[in-house]
Amino acid sequence: MPAPRERLAVRLTVNGGPVERVVEARRSLADFLREDLGLTGTHVGCEHGVCGACTVLVDGRSVRSCLLFAAQLEGASVTTIEGLTPAEGLSTLQEAFRACHAMQCGFCTPGMIVTTTELLADQSAPSTEEIREAISGNLCMCTGYVNIVRAVEQAAAGRAAASGASA
Amino acid sequence: MPGGWVGRPLPLKEDGRLVAGRGRFVDDLGRPRLLHAAMLRSPHAHARIVAIETREAETLPGVFAVLTGAEAAARSGPVRPLIPTTAVVPDYCLAVDRVRHVGEPVAAVAAVDRATSEDALERIRVEYAPLPVVVDPELAIRPGAPLLYPELGTNVVWHDTLTYGDVDAAMGRADGVLRERFAIQRYASTPLETFGGIAEYDPGTDVFEFWTNDQRPGLTISILAASLGVPQSRVRLSCPDIGGAFGNKRRPAYLLICALLARKTGRPVKWIEDRLENLTALMHACNGIMDVELAYRGDGTVLALSVRDIADEGKNLITPTQHNLIKLGNIANGYRIPAIRYEAWSVLTNKCPSGANRGIGKPFMCFAIERAMALLARRLGLDPAELRLRNYVTADQMPYTTPPGAQYDSGDYPATLRLALERFDYAGRRDEQARARREDWLLGIGIATSVEPAGTNLASYEIITGKRAASGSAEAAMVRMEPDGHVRVALGDPPSGQGYETVVAQIVADELGLDPEAVTVARGFDSTTTPWLYLSGNYSNKFSVTDVGAVVGAAARVREKLLRLAAHRLEVAVADLELGGGAVAVRGAPDRRLSFAELARTAYADVLGLPPGEEPGLESRHAHQNPLAKPVDAERRVRSQLVFSNAAHCCLVEVDRRTGLVRILKYVVVHDCGRELNPLIVEGMVHGATAHGIGAALLEEFRYDDQGQLLTSTFVDYLKPTAMDVPLIEVGRLEHPSPVTPLGAKGVGEGGAIPGPAAVANAVEDALAPLGVVIRSLPITPERVWRWLSRGADSASPAR
C-alpha cells in the first residue's frame, strides 16, 4: 500500500515528450507546467476552475490545470498550447484566430485554443450557438467573444473546405 | 501618402505570438534566486491593529523575510496620491496602526515559493480591535459616521458645487423638471491577468529594478522613487506583455512592498495577485448615487441639468474625486444643455479602494443621463430617439464647448443615431414588439448614446486640489532607424491588448515609406530605453490624442533627416526627393536612389559623409502634448478630456415573464472615432467595451454586508459575462476625423462600456413599460425583474 507522501516522483508525457520530476504533493498541474517545465503558455487566472485560462488537454480531454495536482498525472499525457502549435507557423485554428483578431491581450487565448480544439475534434461543423456554449467556460475580458466565435467558424469551414478539396 | 497602411485592417503582429502562447507576461518572468511574496490581509473592514507578532512566521523554513507596516513606515515614505486632495494623510504600502477595508495588506512574507509564503502568513498573529464600520456612502457623509481617518474629521474628501450658467432661472421658466435618483453598483473590469511584479535591488549600483504590468509607468516610477527615497535615475521599471488593464492595473504600494522585501532579503521578490486578492482589494469602480434634475420645454428641449453626485471611493486616498471629475467633464453627454450645475461628494467608506476602470465614472454618468432622457421621452409621449435628436449638438455647431468646458471637436451625433436606428431596423423592431405584446411576450428596445472622450488633462485636478502640479496630456515616443535600415519604435504607453505593436508600425510605415514588417515596435515599456514622461501610460483612451502625435512627430523627424542625408549625397534639393519602398529617390529619376540601409550607413558608420552640422544617427525622440489641454479658467471651466468620439447603441431584449431572465436578442452599435487607424483593432475594442457594459447592466456587482465583508469575492459569485451572455454585436461606423489630432483619429477603447449599461436598462424598462416599471439601479438581475413583474410597481429605492 502506498504511503502518503509530501513529495513524490511523477512521470508523465508533456507535449509528446517524457517528463520526470519530483514534486510537492500540492503543486498544481498549472504551476508545474509553468514553473517546473517553463511552459508559460498556460495561464492562471483564478485558481478555482471558473475562468478557463489554465485549460489544457489531459489524455485528450480538456481540463482545468489549476484543479489538478501534478502528482496525480502519473502516466498521463498532457498537451498544452505549446503542443498545439506547430514547429513552424500556426495551426489552422490558430491562423483563424489571428486572421479574425480573436484576441486582444492574449491571456485567455491558450485556454480558448485548447477548448475550441476539443470542440472541433468532437464536432466538425458546430453552429454558432454550439460554439458559444463550448467557450462559455472560458472568460475573456477583452474581445466580447465576437471574433472568437468567428474564428472558430472560419476554422471549421476551412477544415471542411480542406477535407472537401481532398475528397 | 504612399503605402496607405494607416486605415487598413491589418492582422496584428502580436496576435501571432499570443495565439501560440508565446506572450511574456509578468508571471512568466523569472530572476536568479527569486523569492515569492504573499500578503497577509485584514479580515476586518475597520479595526485598530493592536499588536502583530511575526516570530513564528520568520522561523518557518523557506521564509526569508517578513515585513510589517511599522517597518514599511520606517523604511519608506507614504505612497504619493495622484490627486492630492486637502485630505492628505500618510498612506503607507502596508497598514500601520489601522485597517480600513477587508483585504487591506497588513504584512508581507517573502519565501522560496508562494505556497510557503502562504504557510507563513498563517503563522503571523495579529490582534485587532474592531471599529465601527461604514459601508453606505450616504451614511458616511453624515456627522457621527464612523471615520476612516479621525484626523480628517470627516469621510468626505471633497464636496463642492460647480455651476455653469443660470440653472435656477432655467428651472424656473421650464415647462417641467424631471427629478430622478439613480444608483450604480460597484463593479470592475477585472482583467484576466491579475496585477503583479518583481522587484530587485542591486546594492552595487543602488538601483531598484521592477518588472510589472503596471499600466502607468510614468506615474509609478515617480511614486516608487519618492517612497524609497532614491532618485528616479536609480529606478528602472519595465513592462512585458500586459493581460488586460482597463485602468485597474496600478497599485504602487504592492511594488513598494516587493522592493522593501527585496532590499531586506538581498534577493529579487515576485508577487502576483491571486483572484481573491484581485476582487477583494485591488480596485473597484465607484458605486454611487446621482440625483438628476432635468429642466425641459414641452417640446422636449432640455434647458438645464442639475446633478448631485455621490461617489463612494472605498478606502482611496490615492485617486479620490477622479470619478467625479470625469463625470463633470462629460456630463452634457452630447446634448446642448445651456446651464449645468454639478454638486459632488467624494466619500470614503470601509471598502476596497476605488480607482480607474473602463470609462471611469462615465458609464454611471451616461446611465443617469440616458435613463433620464428615456423617462423624459415617456413623460412627454415622444419617441426616445426623437427626443435625443432634438437635443444633440449638431455637426454644424462643432467645435462646441459645453458649459463645464469640454470641447466637442467634431462628429455628427444625429447621423450616428439615425444610422444605428437604420441598422437596427427600429421601425421593424417596434412592430415586432407590438406583435409580441399581443402574444404576451415581453420585448424591449433600448437606445443610449454617448460621447466618448479621449485623453485626460491633468490640469483639471486643480478643481479639486486648488493648485496645479501636473497638467496637460502628453506622451513620448522614439523612432530609430537602425544601422541596417530597419526601424525600431518605443512608446511610453505600454499596451494591454490594444494592438500598438501593429498600429504604430502602420503609422511609422506610412511616414517613412516602409512596409510595417520593417518596423519593430518594442514590446511593453522599459524606462531606460523608452522615452517617457510623468504623464506616460495607458489610461483615458489617450492613444489617438497623444501617443499618435509622439510617434508621428518622431517618425517625421527621422524622415526629414533621411531626406537631408539623401539630398546631400545625391546633391539635389530636398524638394526634388521622394521617399518610399524603403529608399529615397529623385523624383522622376528612380535610378538615382539610396536605400535606407545605405543612408543609415552614412548616419551611423561613415559619418564623415554627413552634411555639415548634421549629427550622426537616425533616431528621434519626440513628445507630443495635445494642444486642446488648457488650465482651469476663472469660471472653473476646463477641458478635462480632450477629443470626442461618439456612439449610439440600440438593444433589443426579451424578458422571460415567468423567470425574469433577460436575453439580448440584437445589439447594434454605430460609433464614430474619427479616422480608424486599424479597423480590426477598432471593431475589437467596440465589441469588448460593449461586453463590459452588458456585464455591468446584467451581471456584475461587488456586494458587501453591513460589516464590510465582501460577499462576492470569487468568480463563482462575481459574475463576468461569458460567450452566452454577449450577443453578436453589430458594428457600424461613421468617420468624422478630429481636426486636432495629427491623423484625425479619436479614442475608441472605452466606448461601448459607457452607453452599454444605459442601453440595456432602457431596453428592459421598455419591455416592462406596460407595468410602469422604472429602473433606477443596476445590475438588472432576474430576481429584480421578477419582483417588478410580480408587483407591477416602481422599483424599490436604489440598491447600494
Place this chain on the structure above:
Amino acid sequence: MKPAPFRYARAGSLAEATALLAAGHGETKLLAGGQSLVPMLNMRLVRPAVLVDLNGVRELEGIEPTPDGGLQIGALTRHAALAASPAVRERAPLLAAAARHVGHAAIRNQGTLGGSVAHADPAAELPAALVALDAQLRATGPRGTRVIPASEFFRGLLTTALEADEILTGAHVPAQEPGWGFVEIARRPGDFALAGVAAVVCSASDSPSRVEHARLVGFGIGDRPLRLTGAERLLAGAALDAQTAARAGAAAGPDCDPPDDVHGSADYRRHLATVLTERALLQALPRLPRRR
C-alpha cells in the same frame, strides 16, 4: 491561492483506498474529479493531512447495463461520460441530461458522479437526478459494503449518509420510465442552479396520459434535493396536460426551503421551483407512451 501542505497517496484498489481512509483518522480527504474539492483546498477552506487519489481505482469505473433494464454506474464515471454514453441515454436519459447541465466541458471531463454525490451540493444536478430515478447508492468501508437508497442518502447541507470511513463506489439506476423532464435556471449557463427540477412521470398502463405517480425532485431549493410532494400528490391520478402541469407547479412552492444568498432570495428560488416544475412536466408530457 495554494493549498496548505498535505501528503498524497494514489490508491491502486478499493481495498487500498479504504485502508488509507481508515488510517487517516478523519484527517483524510478523497480526491476524485476534484472540481469541488480542489478550489476548497486552494482557498484553504479545507486542510486535510492526507489526500487519497481515487482516480486509479479500476473498481470504481464502468457503466454496465443490468438485467432489470437499469444501469450499474461506477463512482468514478465522469459527467462527460454519462452525458455521452449510449447506454445512459437509452436507459436513464434523465441522468444523461442532468450530466449535460453540469458546469462546462472541462469540468464535465474531470468531475465524477461519485464526487458530485458525496459532496452533496444542494444545487447540484446529479444528486437530484438520482433521487428522481430512485437510484441505489453503494458504499464500502471497513465494516463492509452497504446499499443506501438515494432518497435516504442526502441528509443536509453538504451532508450525506456516508460514514467518515466509507467510500461511495457506485450507483444502481433502475430502468427509467419514459416520461421525464429536467430543467434548471442559473444566472449564466454552467453556473450553480438557482433552482432546478428533475421529474420522472409514471403513467398508468391502461391510460397513458393519466399519471400513476410522479417523482419531482427540486434542487437549489433546499439544503438537499427535495421531493416536491405537494405537486406529486396533485398529479397522482390526474391527466397530465398544460393545466395540470401549471397547477402542479403552483403546488411545488410549499415543499421548498430555499436559501437566501447573493444570487437569489428564498422567495425567488421558490418561485422558480414552481415555474420549473411546470416546465419539467411539460417536457415529460410528449415523452409519455401513447395510447395504442
